[in-house]
Amino acid sequence: KAEDGYGLWLRYAPPEGEAKAELSRHPIVLATNSQQDNPTIAVAMAELERGLESLSGLDVDRRASVPTSSLSDVTLISLQCDHPQIAGGGAFSLNSSSSKVSILASEPIGCLYGAFALLRSLSEGEPLDSIAYSSAPAMPLRMLNHWDNPDGHVERGYAGRSIFDWWHLPERLDQRMIDYARANASIGINGVVVNNVNARAFMLEQRYIAKYKRLADAWRPFGIRLYVSARFSAPQDIGGLNTSDPLDPAVRAWWKAKADEFYRAVPDFGGFLVKANSEGQPGPQDFGRTHADGANMLAEAVGNRGTVIWRAFVYSEEDETDRAKQAYAEFVPLDGQFADNVIIQVKNGPIDFQPREPYHPMFGAMPNTNLMLEAQITKEYLGFASHLAFLAPMWEEVLDEQTGRAGTVAEVVSPVGMAGVANTGSDRNWTGSHFDQANWYAFGRLAWDPDLSSEHIAREWASQTFTRDPQANDAIVAMMMRSREAVVSYMTPLGLAHLMDTGHHYGPAPWVCDLARPEWNPCYYHRADAEGIGFDRTVHGSDALSQYPDEIAERWDDPATIDPRFLLWFHHVAWDAKLSSGETLWEALVAEYDRGVEEVDAMARQWAELSDAIDPQRFRAVSESLEIQCKEARWWRDASIAYWQSINGLPVPNGARQPA
Ligand code: GCU
Secondary structure (H helix, E strand, O other): OOOOOOOOOOOOOOOOHHHHHHHHOOOEEEEEOOOOOOHHHHHHHHHHHHHHHHHHOOOEEEEOOOOOOOOOOOEEEEEEOOOOOOOOOOOEEEEEEOOEEEEEOOOHHHHHHHHHHHHHHHHOOOOHHHOOEEEOOOOOEEEEEOOEOOOOOEOOOOOOOOOOOOOOOOOOOOHHHHHHHHHHHHOOOOEEEOOOOOOOHHHHOHHHHHHHHHHHHHHHHHOOEEEEEOOOOHHHHOOOOOOOOOOOHHHHHHHHHHHHHHHHHOOOOOEEEEOOOOOOOOOHHHHOOOHHHHHHHHHHHHHHHOEEEEEOOOOOOOOOOOHHHHHHHHHHHHOOOOOOOEEEEEEOOOOOOOOOOOOOOOOOOOOOOEEEEEEEOOOOOOOOOOOOOOOHHHHHHHHOOEOOOOOEHHHHHOOOEEEEEOOOOOOOOOOOOOOOHHHHHHHHHHHHOOOOOHHHHHHHHHHHHOOOOHHHHHHHHHHHHHHHHHHHHHHOHHHOOOOEOOOOOOOEOOOOOOOOOHHHOHHHHHOOOOOEEOOOOOOOOOOHHHHOOHHHHHHHHOOOOOOHHHHHHHOOEEOOOEOOOOOEHHHHHHHHHHHHHHHHHHHHHHHHOOOOOOOHHHHHHHHHHHHHHHHHHHHHHHHHHHHHHHHHOOOOOOOOOOOO
8 A cells, every 4th residue: 555654653554463353353432531522632532533443443432421331342442531640741541451441641631642652552563451551741841843934945944845834824724734733742742833943023923923823722632832933133123113122121011012912812822932142143142131131031021821942052253262162151151040931942962963962061051040952853964854864862862961960961951841843844744754754753752751762762653654563663673773873974973063065064065164154164163184183172172171061071081081972073183093993093984984884775775675564655765765875875975085085195094995
């Protein structure tokens, strides 16, 4: 059967063998005593009906109350959404015995998450009677940030045009908006910022608020709150004021009135996301004020109705020493000054969504500030939607990092949340490639439970999305688990970063060095010369290392003890320096590029063997993407090696393959 991927991981494909027999042995009765007219419970019931019918091949008998006398020879699925012993915030418990499965929660949203969890287990082929599982979200805020512009273009989007149809809203609500909410709710996403952080002020006008209202009303049953990116200079851009100074009373009054307008239309409006004084965006520093002045002014306007999420992604050309240091330098001194309803949203690493970065030193350094992790689901620097790269291992790596100050990054952000820059678009398969759906899925699952292993997530996703066949599933999981490291190896091995060509950030361009702003040039990051390569961030260089806690800084200060994956991020190393592996740096670097190419070839071989296990349409689509990736991994490797050779004059090490 042809599959176009629109159903994502919610295909509810009928299981085979014993699990199928068990599920279709008896008629299925679906019932709840909870208020059927509650929109979230209604959505949960509808999803269960749809999922169970698809999985079992039977018609589900839906009852308005749970039968009191015990029914024999039926499978009974029941929902109780006011169970006093279950925690709030989306927690649920699933219990089953003798063909009776109950979903228990203390609130409707817990029932909805429980319903999706049950369908997930059944989709994975788990037997009905073995389902016993309780879960609660680790983080209160699990958000997507859309970098979607009002004209339909998605900044760093590789899956077609924006899914938001501002042109026809509020009258016309595309069915896709409901399918999108279902997909999000199935993985626990509970907040969506609908527009780009590079925001247009007019999106704060009343005509847009009416559109947000329609979306918010549609998403509310799914537990999703809507947020909007706000342009800091809006009081001047659309408000007729001559300043946007956050301490100016007229500016404060303007934002207060604006927030009131939002809350009149959308009573559970989440709040504003702000990119300020970054990459040319306006901000409080334009008026001699701090980030805290700006954020707190908006926080006051929103009040206890919502949240202001202020991004820490700042850098400017004035700071010539090291872009990696700027956010920490600007924000850490403000620790303790932000209002309670302000969250500072920090990218996983100190530069910008590279295939690998060390964790951002702000994590753990602001104990009196709400910090949230920002990850990029869309693969701006990881081969867009053409290269297969499963990102959960990258996020897991950051979440598990010990900050040396306040536990792991996961522990620092768990009281607050995680935001992911969405990879969705209007492509039929939502994300531009089938495997990129896994990154959306994994983001939600990790925000729900950062202790889940990437491999576990890959397995869950693959069995719902592609196949439960154990051998095929193993092969798909193995491909996914090696994929991101392969990209690191062929693009930015050993701690190199930002070598992608300017603007689009796709192919290799380590040679670019003539852009006006130094930190936009790849040569700024690799610093290769005849002697060696890498960015010296020790005390002899930019001293960015000093932003990390002492025990980490000490370990990373020594090229012999630093994790080799971060070597050239922190050190300028001679081409002929001996590494702990016994190889010279040059030999190790070339070997890494080769490893990257070999890994992609291995992924393509693994996939080629799956032709019988996967539907032809998706099999072909993935095969073709892998063909591109095999070609472009070589492009990366050969162009990079050739360029380094033009600087160091060294031959390709013995035994290694010669560039094609
Ligand atoms: C990256 C990306 C930009 C984006 C920015 C941000 O630099 O290339 O397109 O606007 O991040 O996170 O704000």
